[in-house]
Each structure stands twice: as structure tokens, then as C-alpha cells.
Amino acid sequence: MSADLVAAAAEPPADRPGVVPVEPSGTGETGTGETGGHERVARPAEPTWRRALRTPAFVAGAVITASIVLAAVLAPLLATHDPAAQDLLNGLQGPSSAHWLGTDQLGRDLYSRLLYGARTDLRIAGLAVIVPFVTGVLLGTVAGYVGGRFDWVVARVVDTVVAFPFYVIVVAVVFAVGAGERGIYVALALVGWVTYARVLRNTTAVYRSSPWVVAARGGGLSHGRVVVRHILPNTLTQAVVLLMNDVVFVIVAVVTLSYLGLGVQPPTPDWGTMITDGKAFMATQWWLSVAPGALVVYTGIGLSLLGDGIADVWRAE
Amino acid sequence: MTRGSLRWLRRTALTVVPVVVGVVLATFFLLRLVPGGPAAAILGDQATDQAVADLEAELGLDRPLLAQLWSFVVSVVVHGDSGTSLLYGVPTRDLIVDRVGVTLEIVALSVVLTVLLVVPLALLAALHKDRLVDHVVRVVPAVGLAMPTFWVGLLLILVFAVNLGWLPAGGGDQGLRSLVLPAAAVAVSLTPVLVRTLRAQLLEVLDADFVATLTAAGLPRHRVLAHVLRNAALPTVTLFGLNIAYMIGGTLVVERVFAINGLGALMFDSIGSRDFPVVQGVALFCAVLVVLVTVLTDLVVNRLDPRTRVLA
Numbered sequence: 001m002s003a004d005l006v007a008a009a010a011e012p013p014a015d016r017p018g019v020v021p022v023e024p025s026g027t028g029e030t031g032t033g034e035t036g037g038h039e040r041v042a043r044p045a046e047p048t049w050r051r052a053l054r055t056p057a058f059v060a061g062a063v064i065t066a067s068i069v070l071a072a073v074l075a076p077l078l079a080t081h082d083p084a085a086q087d088l089l090n091g092l093q094g095p096s097s098a099h100w101l102g103t104d105q106l107g108r109d110l111y112s113r114l115l116y117g118a119r120t121d122l123r124i125a126g127l128a129v130i131v132p133f134v135t136g137v138l139l140g141t142v143a144g145y146v147g148g149r150f151d152w153v154v155a156r157v158v159d160t161v162v163a164f165p166f167y168v169i170v171v172a173v174v175f176a177v178g179a180g181e182r183g184i185y186v187a188l189a190l191v192g193w194v195t196y197a198r199v200l201r202n203t204t205a206v207y208r209s210s211p212w213v214v215a216a217r218g219g220g221l222s223h224g225r226v227v228v229r230h231i232l233p234n235t236l237t238q239a240v241v242l243l244m245n246d247v248v249f250v251i252v253a254v255v256t257l258s259y260l261g262l263g264v265q266p267p268t269p270d271w272g273t274m275i276t277d278g279k280a281f282m283a284t285q286w287w288l289s290v291a292p293g294a295l296v297v298y299t300g301i302g303l304s305l306l307g308d309g310i311a312d313v314w315r316a317e
Numbered sequence: 318m319t320r321g322s323l324r325w326l327r328r329t330a331l332t333v334v335p336v337v338v339g340v341v342l343a344t345f346f347l348l349r350l351v352p353g354g355p356a357a358a359i360l361g362d363q364a365t366d367q368a369v370a371d372l373e374a375e376l377g378l379d380r381p382l383l384a385q386l387w388s389f390v391v392s393v394v395v396h397g398d399s400g401t402s403l404l405y406g407v408p409t410r411d412l413i414v415d416r417v418g419v420t421l422e423i424v425a426l427s428v429v430l431t432v433l434l435v436v437p438l439a440l441l442a443a444l445h446k447d448r449l450v451d452h453v454v455r456v457v458p459a460v461g462l463a464m465p466t467f468w469v470g471l472l473l474i475l476v477f478a479v480n481l482g483w484l485p486a487g488g489g490d491q492g493l494r495s496l497v498l499p500a501a502a503v504a505v506s507l508t509p510v511l512v513r514t515l516r517a518q519l520l521e522v523l524d525a526d527f528v529a530t531l532t533a534a535g536l537p538r539h540r541v542l543a544h545v546l547r548n549a550a551l552p553t554v555t556l557f558g559l560n561i562a563y564m565i566g567g568t569l570v571v572e573r574v575f576a577i578n579g580l581g582a583l584m585f586d587s588i589g590s591r592d593f594p595v596v597q598g599v600a601l602f603c604a605v606l607v608v609l610v611t612v613l614t615d616l617v618v619n620r621l622d623p624r625t626r627v628l629a
Binding site for chain 1: 332335342343347460462464467472475563566567569570585588596597599600603604
């Protein structure tokens with residue numbers, strides 16, 4: 001384990017709707033006094049991609065993430081069966097040459113369903129993070145930069161959303177809007193932005209009074225130009241790292257909602273409904289439920305490592 | 318009442334009151350998200366316009382929005398109630414009070430289990446900073462973040478109920494024994510993140526001058542550690558206060574896995590029967606509970622730590 005991973009892990013965990021770390025005292029920034037990577041600054045000439053390749057967290061994360069994304073994209077080529085094709089006479093079979101990972105209770109091929117499940121869940125998670133990301137960055141930046149009443153209102157709305165347990169408010173919204181993909185998008189659009197807004201608000205507020213922003217304003221640049229050219233480039237890196245962690249969180253949320261019957265609706269293959277279906281056969285065919293969950297974890301590890309790696313590479317710059 | 322506690326009260330009121338107002342508004346407007354309105358959703362696609370209009374009149378949904386909001390607020394503030402259950406015909410408050418006990422037991426138990434898991438692990442990592450134990454303890458969070466709580470519950474059932482047969486796989490009928498696995502599922506999924514944070518805080522405390530002084534004065538290591546732990550206790554309390562929402566949400570979902578008849582079951586059953594007021598009630602209750610716990614932890618920290626009083 002090299003210094004890179006250490007530095008990554010030393011960073012306080014991402015601020016997210018559900019899991020809230022205590023910010024280290026001080027600036028509220030990343031410094032816990034032991035964030036490594038400073039020695040890197042001595043070699044500024046090194047291109048970013050070279051540094052990325054020497055960051056173990058980044059490489060490991062990229063490889064894992066790429067493998068699952070490829071599996072999802074190439075699912076039609078890699079799958080051995082139609083994921084929805086039932087074969088009731090061959091239900092609940094163990095692994096065999098015909099069905100590499102066996103079949104579920106309806107005789108559907110587990111291996112093929114896992115691949116297509118990746119396709120469904122990754123697509124939904126990928127789409128579901130876009131609106132919260134954009135709204136959160138926008139509101140957070142404006143609130144942090146403008147301050148005053150607007151900032152107060154945004155902060156209170158954030159407080160309100162955060163007061164609801166994540167799964168309570170998301171489930172309630174999905175229920176109101178209607179179970180399914182649309183419900184997931186609406187719920188996450190309403191709830192997910194707070195993570196970004198909070199963090200971006202704080203960093204923007206710090207940068208607002210920094211010498212270079214004051215200088216830029218003094219030099220006659222408009223507020224818009226200062227924000228876009230001088231503040232956002234500094235805050236966006238953090239937002240992107242948050243985004244990587246958020247994708248993990250959203251994948252878990254999509255799978256959880258589907259498990260609860262509120263997310264992806266059958267017959268569309270997805271990991272959450274697969275876990276639900278397999279639950280009844282836990283005593284004999286435990287892998288029916290364990291395998292989809294393990295893939296969620298695998299994907300999550302990949303994305304978290306990638307996020308940590310990106311943070312590392314950027315911090316070194 | 319001292320000036321400090323007055324200031325605390327004022328500061329708390331300034332943040333809490335807007336949140337409570339926001340929570341009530343959010344719960345009220347939840348119904349506005351329903352495409353076609355709640356009445357149409359309850360009756361289904363086959364309903365005639367007349368039937369929908371009748372139900373709307375019955376539920377008071379045909380009144381002006383502000384009038385509806387007013388009666389909702391009055392109901393919440395005066396009766397602590399979000400309306401009458403469409404299915405059971407009783408105040409939602411009664412349903413929630415009936416079911417909340419077992420849920421709170423699971424939350425409490427998971428707090429205990431989380432402390433038992435987090436504190437030793439964080440201490441272990443902090444004391445062996447940058448050595449193998451530390452790395453292992455800190456790589457695990459990446460795994461923990463990605464584990465759906467309900468899936469952890471299923472794994473626990475698989476191992477401890479199905480294979481080992483130590484604990485029941487579901488139902489709340491065996492008292493505390495049947496709550497251990499659900500609570501453990503919540504604890505396990507929360508632990509990784511907390512370990513990460515608490516470790517960082519322990520390192521800060523270990524770095525403090527008083528630790529060096531005590532060590533230099535020849536105090537045995539375990540007694541120095543006692544001081545360190547005492548100083549790390551407050552951040553731990555804060556940490557739990559901040560994560561109570563996550564624990565409650567996780568518990569509601571996990572109840573589903575273990576077929577426990579608590580608040581989560583109430584929420585999901587009400588979703589199944591399209592019982593809107595009950596879903597609103599559960600959401601409102603959870604949010605208010607979170608706000609209460611947050612205020613309480615803030616109060617405790619404020620009481621116990623003189624530094625926050627000076628800085629406040």
C-alpha cells in the first residue's frame with residue numbers, strides 16, 4: 001500500500017444525504033493534518049495521466065469500473081441466454097455447462113440476468129445522478145457566492161431534506177410519483193442535490209474572500225466571470241469526487257428501491273428484484289440473492305476507489 | 318438559566334423552527350406529486366370522473382390549497398397527527414405509536430452494536446497508524462459504502478439463521494433475540510464510515526499536547542488511552558447524532574427483510590394499500606424524530622464540552 005491510498009483514505013468521507021461524517025475541526029476542508037501527497041508538488045512537470053497511472057487507487061478503481069461497465073455495455077454479446085426467457089422445467093438448477101451460474105425459480109439464466117441487470121442498474125444510476133449534480137453545484141455555488149438571504153433559504157431547504165431519513169423520503173416520493181424508473185429520477189432529483197449544494201456552498205464561501213477572487217473582482221471582472229473562471233475550476237474537482245461516491249450511493253438506492261418493489265419493475269432484469277426473487281430460496285440456492293448483491297459491492301468498490309484516486313491525482317496538482 | 322444556555326436556545330430555535338416548518342410543508346406537498354391527484358391514484362385507472370370527484374370531496378381535496386394546508390398544519394401541531402388512515406379509519410398517530418416501539422428498539426440496539434464495532438476498530442487503526450491493521454480497517458469502508466443494508470441483512474440471515482441457527486431469521490416474536498440480526502445489519506452498514514471518521518478524530522486527540530505530557534510523566538499506556546477515549550467520546554456522540562437519520566431509514570428497510578412489524582412495515586403496507594395519510598405520517602414522524610435527536614446530541618455535547626460553549 002503506497003502513500004496514495006493513505007492520502008485517499010485520510011480524506012473525510014463524502015458528505016452524503018444518509019451518512020454524515022463529522023467535519024474535522026478547522027477550515028472544514030480536507031486537512032486533517034495528515035493528508036499526504038505534498039511531496040508530489042515537487043514534480044509539477046509530470047503529465048496528469050502519468051500521475052494517474054502511478055496512483056494505485058485510481059488504477060484499481062478504473063480497472064474494476066471499466067470491467068463492470070464493459071460487461072453492461074457488451075451484455076448482449078456476453079450473455080448466453082435471453083435474460084427474460086423462462087424455462088419452467090429447469091428452474092433452480094445449479095451451475096452447469098448450459099447455465100454457467102445456474103437458473104432462478106423460473107428457469108432464467110442467472111449469468112445472463114446478472115449482465116443485463118448491470119445494464120439496467122448502471123444506466124438508471126448514471127442518469128439519476130445528472131440532475132442532482134447540476135442542481136446541487138448550481139445552488140451551492142450561487143448560495144456560497146451570493147450569501148445573504150438566498151444562502152439562508154438554500155441552507156434551510158437543505159436542512160429540511162436532510163431531516164428526512166434518505167430511504168424514508170425517497171420511498172415516499174417514489175410512492176407518490178409512482179413506482180418505476182420515473183419515480184426514481186424524480187425522487188433523486190428532489191433529494192440528491194443537497195450533498196453537492198452543502199459542500200459547494202462551503203467551499204465557494206471560502207474562496208469568495210480569497211485574495212485571487214478579490215483581485216479578479218478588483219480587476220473589473222463580472223461576478224459571472226469570476227464564478228465560472230476563478231471559483232468553479234477550484235470547486236468542481238471536489239464536486240466530481242463527490243459525484244463518484246454519489247454514483248455508488250445511487251446504485252445502492254436503485255437496487256434497494258427495486259428490492260422493495262418500488263424501483264425497476266419486472267420483467268426488466270435488475271439486481272434488486274433478483275435479490276427479492278432469490279430471497280425465498282436462501283436456504284438452498286443462496287447465490288441467487290448473494291450474487292447480485294456482490295456485484296453491487298464490486299461496482300461500488302470500483303467507483304469509490306476511482307473517486308479516491310481522482311481526488312489524489314488532483315490534490316497532487 | 319445562564320447566558321450561555323440562553324444563547325444556545327436562541328441558536329437552536331433559529332435553526333430548528335425553519336426545519337420543522339420545512340418538514341411539515343414537504344410532507345403536505347408530497348401529495349401534490351401524485352400524478353392526477355391522490356383520489357385518482359387510490360381509485361385506480363377504472364374510476365369514473367364522478368367517483369374521483371366524490372372521493373376528493375370526501376377527503377377535502379377539493380378545497381382551496383391554503384385551506385387544506387391550514388387544516389393539515391392544525392392537525393399536525395394540535396393533535397400530532399397527519400390525518401386519518403384511509404384503510405383503518407383511525408388517526409395516523411395511533412398507528413405510528415402502536416408500531417414505533419420495536420423500531421426504536423432496533424435503532425437503540427444498533428447504536429450499541431455500532432459503538433461496540435466502531436470504537437475498538439477506530440482505536441486499533443489509530444494506534445497502528447500506517448501499519449497493516451490501519452490499512453485494512455481503512456480499505457474496508459470502500460466495501461461498506463457499497464453494501465446495501467438490506468443485502469447485509471440477507472447475508473446475516475444466511476449465516477446466522479440458516480446455516481448456524483443461532484438467531485431467528487425473522488419476526489419480532491422472540492423478543493430481543495429476534496432484533497439482534499436486524500440491528501446488526503444496520504450497524505454493519507454504518508460502521509465503515511464511522512470508523513473512518515472516528516479514526517481521524519482519535520489521531521487528532523493522540524496528537525494533542527496532553528497526551529505527550531501524560532506519557533512523559535510516566536503514566537501507563539492504558540491510563541493515557543483512557544484519557545484519549547474520554548476526549549474522543551464527544552465526537553462519537555456528535556457522529557451518532559448526525560447519522561441518526563441514516564440509522565432510522567436503514568432500520569425501516571431492514572424491518573422488511575426480517576418481517577418485523579414496526580414502522581417500516583407500517584410504511585410499506587400503507588404504500589401497498591395507497592394509504593397516503595399514513596405514509597405522510599411516518600415520514601413526518603421520522604423527520605421530527607431526527608430533528609429531536611439532533612437537538613439532544615447538540616445539547617449533550619454543549620453540556621459536556623465547555624469549549625463549544627465558549628465558541629458558540
